[in-house]
Amino acid sequence: MTILIKNATVLDLKKFAAVENDILIEGNKISKIGVDIEVNEKENLKIIDGSNKVALPGLINGHTHVAMTLFRGAADDLPLMDWLNNVIWPSESRLTGEDVYWGSLLGIVEMIKSGTTTFCDMYFFMDEVAHAVEQSGIRAILSRGMVAIDPANGEKGLKESVDFIEKWQGKANGRITTALAPHAPYTCPPEFLKDVIWEAKRLNVPINIHISETLDEISIIKERYGTTPVRHLESLGLFEVKTIGAHLVYVDDEEIQILKRYQVGAIHNPQSNMKLASGIAPVAKMLEAGVLVGLGTDGAASNNDLDMIEELRTASYLQKVSSMNPEALNAKTSIAMATSLGARALGLTEVGLLQEGYKADIILLNTNETNFYPRHNIFNLIAYSAKGADVDTVIVDGEVIMEKRQLTRLDEEKIKFEANKRGLKLVAG
Numbered sequence: 001m002t003i004l005i006k007n008a009t010v011l012d013l014k015k016f017a018a019v020e021n022d023i024l025i026e027g028n029k030i031s032k033i034g035v036d037i038e039v040n041e042k043e044n045l046k047i048i049d050g051s052n053k054v055a056l057p058g059l060i061n062g063h064t065h066v067a068m069t070l071f072r073g074a075a076d077d078l079p080l081m082d083w084l085n086n087v088i089w090p091s092e093s094r095l096t097g098e099d100v101y102w103g104s105l106l107g108i109v110e111m112i113k114s115g116t117t118t119f120c121d122m123y124f125f126m127d128e129v130a131h132a133v134e135q136s137g138i139r140a141i142l143s144r145g146m147v148a149i150d151p152a153n154g155e156k157g158l159k160e161s162v163d164f165i166e167k168w169q170g171k172a173n174g175r176i177t178t179a180l181a182p183h184a185p186y187t188c189p190p191e192f193l194k195d196v197i198w199e200a201k202r203l204n205v206p207i208n209i210h211i212s213e214t215l216d217e218i219s220i221i222k223e224r225y226g227t228t229p230v231r232h233l234e235s236l237g238l239f240e241v242k243t244i245g246a247h248l249v250y251v252d253d254e255e256i257q258i259l260k261r262y263q264v265g266a267i268h269n270p271q272s273n274m275k276l277a278s279g280i281a282p283v284a285k286m287l288e289a290g291v292l293v294g295l296g297t298d299g300a301a302s303n304n305d306l307d308m309i310e311e312l313r314t315a316s317y318l319q320k321v322s323s324m325n326p327e328a329l330n331a332k333t334s335i336a337m338a339t340s341l342g343a344r345a346l347g348l349t350e351v352g353l354l355q356e357g358y359k360a361d362i363i364l365l366n367t368n369e370t371n372f373y374p375r376h377n378i379f380n381l382i383a384y385s386a387k388g389a390d391v392d393t394v395i396v397d398g399e400v401i402m403e404k405r406q407l408t409r410l411d412e413e414k415i416k417f418e419a420n421k422r423g424l425k426l427v428a429g
């Protein structure tokens with residue numbers, strides 16, 4: 001299939017320019033960006049009218065637990081440890097694979113409809129998540145979360161993870177890649193983390209882990225190991241493996257240097273951190289130091305949606321108000337965190353930019369709604385005025401998976417029905 005997008009406002013996130021251009025997609029790649037592209041082939045050619053639309057790289061949600069859409073709105077207004085221990089983990093103990101499948105589809109539909117084309121997930125029943133990704137057409141890094149407070153559970157998690165990686169790495173034409181996901185330094189003892197590091201090196205996959213999310217975590221790690229989470233993980237050698245670290249709310253200057261030195265992807269989840277009152281990550285400082293900072297929504301039960309446009313705006317506003325500096329985290333930087341920089345944070349090299357040779361993961365925003373007028377500055381409009389619902393068309397790996405807000409592969413009504421039924425039953429117990 002060849003796709004030609006005509007006359008769209010194309011964002012170049014390297015030069016931070018917006019130019020009216022055509023985009024030619026051949027197979028799963030962007031083959032050309034330019035003015036008045038001519039295509040000889042008429043068969044198998046799809047033309048998309050890009051007028052009144054802005055094309056940008058698909059958004060990258062760097063941290064999710066996608067099937068947690070099932071618990072959206074079930075337990076709000078609690079701190080992390082109460083929320084996990086008293087509500088979420090008991091409900092999760094009742095989960096079945098089928099529940100996770102429908103919950104994942106619900107989350108994926110929500111992400112596609114708000115412009116996300118890649119997400120990085122940590123959950124369990126990952127075969128079902130992978131099936132949902134495969135069917136939906138989206139791209140994902142998938143990892144089986146491992147909690148090793150009980151060593152037998154850790155061992156089970158690690159075995160399932162290895163099996164999962166061997167089965168799914170590179171599947172769905174490369175849309176699915178995998179990682180190893182020890183849940184956090186407070187739920188995974190050092191001996192277990194060492195086994196995980198060893199396996200990650202053997203399998204050549206990244207590590208996806210929550211780090212320094214709350215003050216509770218800081219005191220637990222201090223009490224157990226006499227240090228901070230980042231230093232603790234560094235001393236275990238964890239960062240020798242490409243690491244995707246979620247949260248990193250509590251990090252000092254020296255730890256920021258450690259994150260930079262090892263090119264740890266620091267995934268900021270501002271809405272989750274605000275809602276659980278976890279704290280404010282020093283994102284502006286990390287960016288200044290050259291840390292690879294990406295953005296994520298976290299699970300829908302602590303956000304409570306998966307809309308990355310809203311998330312990038314929140315990230316910007318949170319840095320501004322916490323530093324009392326309106327120049328902090330400007331429009332272009334927050335857009336980059338949700339796209340090009342987010343891709344680098346996850347270690348992805350062929351997505352996150354609209355560039356010839358890159359994978360064709362492209363979204364078109366409809367800029368004909370009132371919130372896009374007048375057209376002073378397209379970067380400011382996207383960062384501060386756009387909404388998930390402005391996303392009109394979504395292309396992943398060279399395939400249109402949403403056009404004019406209609407999903408081409410999934411039955412949205414059936415997914416809502418199943419996820420609602422299952423979510424209500426799980427929480428009721």
Ligand SMILES: N[C@@H](CCSC[C@H]1O[C@@H](n2cnc3c(=O)[nH]cnc32)[C@H](O)[C@@H]1O)C(=O)O
Nearest residue numbers: 065088122123124145146147157210298299
């Ligand atoms: N409990 C599972 C695997 C854990 S998957 C990842 C876990 O992260 C939990 N989670 C979701 N959001 C957060 C967060 O912000 N911080 C820490 N954990 C979270 C989520 O509820 C899920 O249980 C088992 O070993 O059988």
Ligand SMILES: [Zn+2]
Nearest residue numbers: 210246298299
């Ligand atoms: Zn999380």
